[in-house]
Amino acid sequence: MAVTIKDVARLAGVSASSVCRTLADPGAVLPGTREQVEKAVRELGYYPNRAARGLSTGRTGNLGVVLPDLANPFFASVVKAAQTQARRLDYAVFLSDIDEDPAVETMLIRALAKQVDGFLLCSPRSSDDELRAFAGHTPIVLLNRRIGPFPSVTVDAADGMRQALTHLHALGHRRVAYVAGPRSSWSNRERLRGLRSVAGTLGVDLVEVGNVPPTVEGGVSIADVVLASTVTAVLAYNDLTALGLLNRFHARSVAVPGDISVIGFDGILLSALVSPALTTIAVEMDRIGRVGVDLLLETMTDPGRTPIRRVLPAQLIVRASTGPARPS
Amino acid sequence: MAVTIKDVARLAGVSASSVCRTLADPGAVLPGTREQVEKAVRELGYYPNRAARGLSTGRTGNLGVVLPDLANPFFASVVKAAQTQARRLDYAVFLSDIDEDPAVETMLIRALAKQVDGFLLCSPRSSDDELRAFAGHTPIVLLNRRIGPFPSVTVDAADGMRQALTHLHALGHRRVAYVAGPRSSWSNRERLRGLRSVAGTLGVDLVEVGNVPPTVEGGVSIADVVLASTVTAVLAYNDLTALGLLNRFHARSVAVPGDISVIGFDGILLSALVSPALTTIAVEMDRIGRVGVDLLLETMTDPGRTPIRRVLPAQLIVRASTGPARPS
DNA sequence: AGTCAGTCTGGAACCGTTTCCAGAAGATTG
DNA sequence: CAATCTTCTGGAAACGGTTCCAGACTGACT
Incomplete structure (x- = not known):
């Protein structure tokens, strides 16, 4: 069924070794053989079986x-x-x-x-x-x-959080929520760590809510908790969660950013398309x-x-x- | 380095064949050997090499x-x-x-x-x-x-288009644009085909613009052409393109749906989150x-x-x- | 006790490729 | 022209599995 190196060898009138050599290092073989092999390869449409190759090479x-x-x-x-x-x-x-x-x-x-x-x-x-x-x-x-x-x-999440919180602080926010992502996520712990540190420096009250799944639904599900926490701004674990917040806020007629400011994390394409367009900490x-x-x-x-x-x-x-x- | 079937065989004091059999069909082997083999497998953390298996089985x-x-x-x-x-x-x-x-x-x-x-x-x-x-x-x-x-x-695109255009027709739209996706896309041809047929039936003028890449940028880039075509509604090849349209319309202060109605295709999560939320032809x-x-x-x-x-x-x-x- | 069927086992061949090795040419030298 | 050195080649082994085959053993039956 499938064409193997032996088929090529037979058609080219050489050994399998020579076919292999031709493919691996065309210079290691006489021009005559090389032509034969290359012709046979073309004619049969031969493509080496990478799994088999992996067996002998270890790669x-x-x-x-x-x-x-x-x-x-x-x-x-x-x-x-x-x-x-x-x-x-x-x-x-x-x-x-x-x-x-x-x-x-x-x-x-x-x-x-x-x-x-x-x-x-x-x-x-x-x-x-x-x-x-x-x-x-x-x-x-x-x-x-x-x-x-x-x-x-990794991403310099601490610096991202510093930029974000500084931005919020400059806008007058003094009590800010963080919607935590999955507990098992290192990024989540890292973002929280950076946030705590800069919150301390700036004198901003940090309210931690969550953890939630890092999805739109996660954001939707925690939005009311955020509102109940009497903050004026919220940082979400990631953009999806932030979009969930926006969505629920809109449904409850909570104005963004009038009543509450929202910041996401990641900078996915989507974040630019919703309205209000999402302020976010973008990564490459x-x-x-x-x-x-x-x-x-x-x-x-x-x-x-x-x-x-x-x-x-x-x-x-x-x-x-x-x-x-x-x-x- | 990596543990092979032979290592297991040696430790269990049986042949490679028996190890193989134990794994493939534990019933084909004496309970004693089976225990030995299973113990050895556990101890060494053996996992068969699927590439190697593929060589002999063809799967x-x-x-x-x-x-x-x-x-x-x-x-x-x-x-x-x-x-x-x-x-x-x-x-x-x-x-x-x-x-x-x-x-x-x-x-x-x-x-x-x-x-x-x-x-x-x-x-x-x-x-x-x-x-x-x-x-x-x-x-x-x-x-x-x-x-x-x-x-x-595949998806019954013709029927989707029928639903969409009927919806638009009921709202009074008589001149509608279709933003075409990639020329090489079968879906695009199919959607267009369905659309033409139902447009004929309903007596709706169909203006075809494009083709554009099936992305947000594609939608952004064609939005002005759509506006210039004096339609009251536009169907996009897919949701991303539709989102691009919405985005550009918003930037030009064209009201949706006040000035123009927009319909997407696919029903991606994102379509529900933008505002105005996108009417779309959803598929599973x-x-x-x-x-x-x-x-x-x-x-x-x-x-x-x-x-x-x-x-x-x-x-x-x-x-x-x-x-x-x-x-x- | 001897035959037979039935279980279970290990050895060997095979999958498609690479690579080592030895040998056959051809080229180079004294 | 013989001896050596290169260059190129084919055969064989190996990679990690699976599967066929034949042999060893068990137990049952005559």
Whole structure:
């Protein structure tokens, strides 16, 4: 059925070894044989079986990308960029959406481990120990999480939060809510940590509500709690949650930013399209994916090196969802 | 480094064949050996190498999913559902985003063909002939495209368009624009076809503008052309394009639906969140992905059967972006 | 006790590719 | 012209599994 290297060898009148050599390094073979082989390859439409190649070389040419939720445009953008970069470097991508379930994450990583040369783990929900266990077998790069011995790509959330809270403070806000994302999310802890620190510095009261799922529904479900907390502004774990807040506020005729200001996180396309347009802390989503792949490939070629931990900047984008604090 | 079946065999004091048998069919082996093997598997944390297994069995346990643009929430939802269903049936998913480029599509399919048991092609941009050529090697299921001999999952776009145009007609609209998507898109042709037919029946003037990329930017870029065409309503190829229109209309202070009504297609989450909330022709995105995987697996197990072509319903969701026609 | 069927097992071949090794040419040198 | 060195080639082993085949053992039946 499928055409193999032997078919090519037979048609070209050479051995399989020579076909292999021609493909790997055309210079290592006489011009005559090379032509024969190339002709046969064209005629049969031969494409090497990468799985079989992986068996002998130990390199599969595959990367695994694991993420919590593809329906979140943030992850979609990251994985799109990762995929594109991987293809450019001649790698194929295994995709696993774990639906926010750490157990699924563990299972999938184990099942896929032998089929990939490395993993890109986006916002992994597993424990540090579990991650260390995986890393024993396969190189991994963490996105949106920074722990001990792993290469990682993260965002300077503390600085983003500083920009956001400074912005709110300048507008007169003194009591601000943070809608927390998943408890198992490192980003969530990091954002909260940065926020607490700068809130202390600026003398802003910080009210923490949540945790909620990092989705629109999560935002909708917590909106009334936010309103009940008598704040004049709210920072959401991410844009989706912020959009949920906006939606519920609108339904309850709470004016944004008249009654309450709202800030998101991520800078997904959508945030610019709603109205009021969402003020948000934007990150370079494609760069996260692209740099993640680059880092992973470096880690694969040189596993011994000290892990690189890239921290990308966050940038507050002021739009229409923030305004002066309502006098209390 | 990695633990193989031989390591397990050695530790359990049996042959590799017995380990294999234990894993494939525990009943085919004496309870004693089974215990030994299972103990060894646990102790070593053995996981079979699926690529190697694929070599001997001819089944890889992988599916390939190819799509034009992961940044489009429609495709993200479809592939998420497909991935989930695939995992449930113990398949892993290769993901390829081709960035709307037919050449990339062809290349990727060929490169991946040997590593997957079948392909799910979402809105493939290749020509019919190319698709037929692929199908010779590997089972494929088409999503959002219906041609000759292939199993497919599509949406009843004509009926969706009928609902939408009837809705507009009832509101008094007699001159309506359609913003066309990519020329290579089957869905686009299909939507246009349905629209023309029902426009004829209802006596509605149909103005076709475009083609534009199926993105927000596409919508933004064509908005002024739409306005210049003196229509009272516009149907967009998809929700993203419609959102682009809304955005540009807002920027030019064109009231929606006061001056012009807007209808999208797909029913992505985002369409409900913008304001005015978008009237749209919604399709069951996860069902497309799920049914696609089911169909693909059926095709794989029984390649000879007559291809099933599932057509899923489309449902007009009336929201705030449509209203009575402005008297001309 | 001897035959037979039925279970269970290990060895070997195979999947498609790469890579090592040895050998056969051809080119180069003394 | 023989000896050496290169260059190129085919055969064989290996990668990690699966599966066929034949043999060893068990137990039942005559």
